Amino acid sequence: MAEDEREKLERTQQKPPWLHAFAPLSDLDPISRAALSALQEMKFAKGKRLFAPGVHSSGFVLLLSGRIRVGLTAENGRRLVLYRVVPGETCIQTTLCLLGGLDYTAEGVAESELRLVIVPPALFQRLLRESPTFARFVFERFGARLSEMTRLIETIAFLRVDARLAAALIARAGERGAVVATHQELAEDIGAAREVVSRQLALFQRGGLVRLGRGRVAIANRRALVDFACVI
Structure with missing residues (x-):
């Protein structure tokens, strides 16, 4: 050859x-x-x-x-x-x-x-x-x-906004315990309006599930978020 x-x-x-x-x-x-x-x-x-x-x-x-x-x-x-x-x-x-x-x-x-x-x-x-x-x-x-x-x-089609948002937060946070994303980015993840996501995040914060910062969402109660994500 x-x-x-x-x-x-x-x-x-x-x-x-x-x-x-x-x-x-x-x-x-x-x-x-x-x-x-x-x-x-x-x-x-x-x-x-x-x-x-x-x-x-x-x-x-x-x-x-x-x-x-x-x-x-x-x-x-x-x-x-x-x-x-x-x-x-x-x-x-x-x-x-x-x-x-x-x-x-x-x-x-x-x-x-x-x-x-x-x-x-x-x-x-x-x-x-x-x-x-x-x-x-x-x-x-x-x-x-x-x-x-x-x-x-x-x-x-079937999950409430709070359940979809909770699931998105858990997925984005992974093992880090925090999500680096704007409210607009989270809204795009779950197919909702930014205003709806902002209101729901405020409710999560009042319930002790998350702590909100500028462009950041810290997970305060992961178990409760998981419970929300599993609600249909």
């Missing part, structure tokens, strides 16, 4: 460094791996608008670092966060657009600095046809996101 052919084969068999972030793609066949290996990492600054309603998808995003917020804005200006994309996850809006030849119906914004790889539409379609591993990765992530969207609809 000629030396240049040997080097080409070795490059085909190697995984690009960024592909290690996606364990389900570790079993890609050499041809599919080579096609992805040719793609370059891209960087976007915090606040960058990645897509908007009515725009065609430029490709399938594989997020390596950072966080993307995907949401809707109503005519009256009220916003709703549909979901967030973190490394290892995919965007259901992008997948829908690529599978159905549709335009975006939501907006995607970088909530932090991003590192990502974009799989062009033509390559995305080819990998879906020719690589069972890639197709399984796409549809498993698509199914997981669809399940999240169903839960979001159920939450907005």
Whole structure:
């Protein structure tokens, strides 16, 4: 075997460094791996608008670092966060657009600095046809996101605002015991008006559940918040 052919084969068999972030793609066949290996990492600054309603998808995003917020804005200006994309996850809006030849119906914004790889539409379609591993990765992530969207609809339709807000506070606080977010950001998380969230936070504070600060909500009684979050 000629030396240049040997080097080409070795490059085909190697995984690009960024592909290690996606364990389900570790079993890609050499041809599919080579096609992805040719793609370059891209960087976007915090606040960058990645897509908007009515725009065609430029490709399938594989997020390596950072966080993307995907949401809707109503005519009256009220916003709703549909979901967030973190490394290892995919965007259901992008997948829908690529599978159905549709335009975006939501907006995607970088909530932090991003590192990502974009799989062009033509390559995305080819990998879906020719690589069972890639197709399984796409549809498993698509199914997981669809399940999240169903839960979001159920939450907005059936849970009271106090329960939705309590759940959002618990999720954002994690183990830190505090939430760094504005009332507007919390309102977007639960699909409510900012004024409604402000009133409910004031009620939580009077009840000893939280302590409010500027752009910060400290969890004072986590157990009580959990009880609120479980009320339907």
